[in-house]
Amino acid sequence: MSYLYLTILFPLIGFILLAAGRDKLSENVAAVIGVGAVGLSALAALFAGIDFYNVKAALPADSTVLGFNQHLWTWFNVGGFAPAIGLHLDGLSLLMTGMITGVGFLIHIFASWYMRGEEGYARFFSYFNLFVASMLVLVLGDNLALLFLGWEGVGLCSYLLIGFYYANPANGWAAIKAFTVTRVGDVFLLIALFLLYQQFGTLDIRTIVDHASTVLTDSNIAFWTALMLFLGAAGKSAQIPLQTWLADAMAGPTPVSALIHAATMVTAGVYLTSRLFSVFEMAPEILQFISIVGAITLLVAGFAALVQTDIKRILAYSTMSQLGYMFMAVGAEAYQAGLFHMLAHAFFKALLFLSSGAVILACHHEQNILKMGGLWKKIPFVFACFVVGGGALAALPFITVGFFSKDAILGAVYAHATMANLPLYNTLYWVGVIGAFLTSIYTFRLIWLVFFGQEKTHAHEIKGVTYWGPLSILLVLSTGVGGLLKAPVESLLNSAKIPAFIIPESLEHAVHGAEHLAVGIALAGLLLGVVLFVFAYGSVKNIANTSFGAGIAHIWRTAFGFDALYDIVFVKPYLFMARLLGRDPIDGLWLVLPALVKGGHKFTSWRQTGSLREYASSIGLGVVVLLIILVITQVGV
Incomplete structure (x- = not known):
C-alpha cells in the first residue's frame, strides 16, 4: 500500500510535463506522456x-477490513484544525480508483487517435491528466477537506x-455555464462541511461515518447537513435543479464527454452520498x-x-x-445497487460516447443524426459497439x-416501499419503469x-x-x-461497510415479479420504437x-x-442589478463631499x-448682515 500515492502522482507529473511543454512537444511525445501517465496510474x-x-x-x-x-x-494547522494530505483505501475507494484509472486509460488511448491534428494537442492531454488526478x-482523500x-x-x-x-464563443459560454452551475452546488457542499466540522470537530471521513448516529442527534442539524450534502452532490451529478449544465457540456471534444460522463465528474455526487450514507440515514426525509x-x-x-437531434x-x-436511477437507489438505501449501476454505466456510456466520436469523425464532424443514415455498412464495428452499448443502456x-444493475435498483425501490412502509416508493418504482x-x-x-x-452524409472508413x-x-x-463483476463489487463494498x-x-x-415487469415494459418500449421509426416514421413527422x-x-x-426559467429568475435580475450598480452608487455618495468643496x-x-x-x-453688505443678526439676537434675549 506504500505506493498508493503513485496513482495520483503519475497523472499529476503528466500534467506538469505537458503543461510546461505545450506546443514544444510533438503529438507523439504528448500522447506517450498523456496516455502513459494514466496507464501507470492504472497499474499502481x-x-x-x-x-x-x-x-x-x-x-x-469473520474479520472486516475497514481500509488502509x-x-x-x-x-495545514489553523487553530487545531489540521487536515492531512492522506489517502484511504477501502473497498469503495478501490472500486472508484479502478473505474477512474481503468476506464480513464481507455478513453485516453482513444483520445490520442481522436485528437490527432487538432490545435493544442499537448494542452488537451495536460487537462485530461489533471482531470484524472x-x-x-x-x-482517495481520507478527509472531506x-x-x-x-x-x-x-x-x-x-x-x-x-x-x-475557445475560438467559438458558444463553447466558452458553455464552459462558464458548467463552472457557474456546479459552483452553486459547491457552496452548498462547503456549508455542509462547516456543519460537519461544528458537530464532529473533524472532517475525517471514517470518524464521521462511524459516529454519525451518536453525534447527529439533533434532527434539525442532521436535516440541514444532509440536505446541503445532497445539493452539493446534485451540482456535480446534474440532478434537478442543478442539471442544466450537462447537455451544454457537449461543446467540448467527444473524449471529454466520455471522461466526464463515464469515469469522473458526474460520478462524484453518487460517491459522496454513498460514502457518507450514515449522515443521510439520520435524516430520513432527505433520503426520500x-x-x-x-x-x-x-x-x-x-x-x-x-x-x-445532436x-x-x-x-x-x-x-x-x-x-437519476443511482440517486433513487441511494434514497432507497440500496447503496450497493446504485454503485454497481455506476460502474456498469461507466462501461457502456464510455462505449457509446467514444463510438459517437468515431461516427462524428467518419461523418466529417457532423453531429446531427437527421443528417446521417446508412452507416452500418461503412463502419460496421462502430455499429456493433452502438448496438451493445445501446442495449446496455436499455437494459x-x-x-x-x-440489465444486472438497473433492474436491481428498481427491485430495491419496489421492496423499500413495503419494508419501510413508504407507499411513495411504489410511485417512484413506476416512474423508474416509465423511464426505462x-x-x-x-x-x-x-x-x-x-x-x-x-x-445523407458520405462517411469515410476509419x-x-x-x-x-x-x-x-x-x-x-x-x-x-460485465454482470459477472457484481459479486466482486458487492464483496468490496461489504468490506467497506457500505x-x-x-x-x-x-x-x-x-420483487422478482416487479423486476420482470420492468424488463417487459422496457422491451415494449423497444418494440414501440421499431413501430414508430421503422414502419410509421412518416406519421411521426406529420404529428411533429x-x-x-x-x-x-x-x-x-x-x-x-x-x-x-433560470434566465428570468436569476440571470436577468442579476444583469439588471449589474447595470444599476455598474457606476457604484455607494462610491458616488462619497463624491458628494468633494463636489461641495469644488x-x-x-x-x-x-x-x-x-x-x-x-x-x-461686499464688506458693507456683510456688516449690515452682521448688524441685523446682532439686533435679532438682542431682541430675542
Missing part, C-alpha cells in the same frame, strides 16, 4: 488492489475541457427527497432525449437519466450489463436514424488500433460479461409538424424550460474680480 491501482485482496484473504473469515491509511503530510484525490480539493479540481478541469475550442429528485430527473431527461446531447440526457435482459420505457424508445431512435435508412482497441474492451464489459440491501424471503417473489406536436417537442427539446471653491473664486468697488460693497 492494480497493484494496490492486489495487495488489498491479499491482506483481506489473510484475515480471519497512508498519511503523507499535514496540509483531481478525481483520484476526491475518492482533501475531498473538496479534488471536488474543485474536477470542476476546474471540466471548465478547461468544455471550453477547449433524494429518491424523488432522482425520479423527476430521470423522467425529465428521458423526455428530453426523445427529441434531440448525437452527443442524446447521450448527455441519457447520462442524466441514469444518474436488455441477460445479455447486457445494464422512454430509454428503449430513444435508444432505438438513435441507432436507427444513424445507422439505417438512406445515407481505422487504427488506438480507435478499435479501447472500444473492443468496453464492448465486452458492456455485455453480460450497507447491503437485504430483501426478506417473503418479498423475493414480488402540427402545432400541438411542435409545442410538445419544443418543451421536451428544451428539457421543460429550466434554462428559460462648488464652494468655484463660487468664491468667481467673486475674486479685483474691483475695489465690489469688495467695498
Whole structure:
C-alpha cells in the first residue's frame, strides 16, 4: 500500500510535463506522456488492489477490513484544525480508483487517435491528466477537506475541457455555464462541511461515518447537513435543479464527454452520498427527497432525449437519466445497487460516447443524426459497439450489463416501499419503469436514424488500433460479461461497510415479479420504437409538424424550460442589478463631499474680480448682515 500515492502522482507529473511543454512537444511525445501517465496510474491501482485482496484473504473469515491509511503530510494547522494530505483505501475507494484509472486509460488511448491534428494537442492531454488526478484525490482523500480539493479540481478541469475550442464563443459560454452551475452546488457542499466540522470537530471521513448516529442527534442539524450534502452532490451529478449544465457540456471534444460522463465528474455526487450514507440515514426525509429528485430527473431527461437531434446531447440526457436511477437507489438505501449501476454505466456510456466520436469523425464532424443514415455498412464495428452499448443502456435482459444493475435498483425501490412502509416508493418504482420505457424508445431512435435508412452524409472508413482497441474492451464489459463483476463489487463494498440491501424471503417473489415487469415494459418500449421509426416514421413527422406536436417537442427539446426559467429568475435580475450598480452608487455618495468643496471653491473664486468697488460693497453688505443678526439676537434675549 506504500505506493498508493503513485496513482495520483503519475497523472499529476503528466500534467506538469505537458503543461510546461505545450506546443514544444510533438503529438507523439504528448500522447506517450498523456496516455502513459494514466496507464501507470492504472497499474499502481492494480497493484494496490492486489495487495488489498491479499491482506483481506489473510484475515480471519469473520474479520472486516475497514481500509488502509497512508498519511503523507499535514496540509495545514489553523487553530487545531489540521487536515492531512492522506489517502484511504477501502473497498469503495478501490472500486472508484479502478473505474477512474481503468476506464480513464481507455478513453485516453482513444483520445490520442481522436485528437490527432487538432490545435493544442499537448494542452488537451495536460487537462485530461489533471482531470484524472483531481478525481483520484476526491475518492482517495481520507478527509472531506482533501475531498473538496479534488471536488474543485474536477470542476476546474471540466471548465478547461468544455471550453477547449475557445475560438467559438458558444463553447466558452458553455464552459462558464458548467463552472457557474456546479459552483452553486459547491457552496452548498462547503456549508455542509462547516456543519460537519461544528458537530464532529473533524472532517475525517471514517470518524464521521462511524459516529454519525451518536453525534447527529439533533434532527434539525442532521436535516440541514444532509440536505446541503445532497445539493452539493446534485451540482456535480446534474440532478434537478442543478442539471442544466450537462447537455451544454457537449461543446467540448467527444473524449471529454466520455471522461466526464463515464469515469469522473458526474460520478462524484453518487460517491459522496454513498460514502457518507450514515449522515443521510439520520435524516430520513432527505433520503426520500433524494429518491424523488432522482425520479423527476430521470423522467425529465428521458423526455428530453426523445427529441434531440445532436448525437452527443442524446447521450448527455441519457447520462442524466441514469444518474437519476443511482440517486433513487441511494434514497432507497440500496447503496450497493446504485454503485454497481455506476460502474456498469461507466462501461457502456464510455462505449457509446467514444463510438459517437468515431461516427462524428467518419461523418466529417457532423453531429446531427437527421443528417446521417446508412452507416452500418461503412463502419460496421462502430455499429456493433452502438448496438451493445445501446442495449446496455436499455437494459436488455441477460445479455447486457445494464440489465444486472438497473433492474436491481428498481427491485430495491419496489421492496423499500413495503419494508419501510413508504407507499411513495411504489410511485417512484413506476416512474423508474416509465423511464426505462422512454430509454428503449430513444435508444432505438438513435441507432436507427444513424445507422439505417438512406445515407445523407458520405462517411469515410476509419481505422487504427488506438480507435478499435479501447472500444473492443468496453464492448465486452458492456455485455453480460460485465454482470459477472457484481459479486466482486458487492464483496468490496461489504468490506467497506457500505450497507447491503437485504430483501426478506417473503418479498423475493414480488420483487422478482416487479423486476420482470420492468424488463417487459422496457422491451415494449423497444418494440414501440421499431413501430414508430421503422414502419410509421412518416406519421411521426406529420404529428411533429402540427402545432400541438411542435409545442410538445419544443418543451421536451428544451428539457421543460429550466434554462428559460433560470434566465428570468436569476440571470436577468442579476444583469439588471449589474447595470444599476455598474457606476457604484455607494462610491458616488462619497463624491458628494468633494463636489461641495469644488462648488464652494468655484463660487468664491468667481467673486475674486479685483474691483475695489465690489469688495467695498461686499464688506458693507456683510456688516449690515452682521448688524441685523446682532439686533435679532438682542431682541430675542
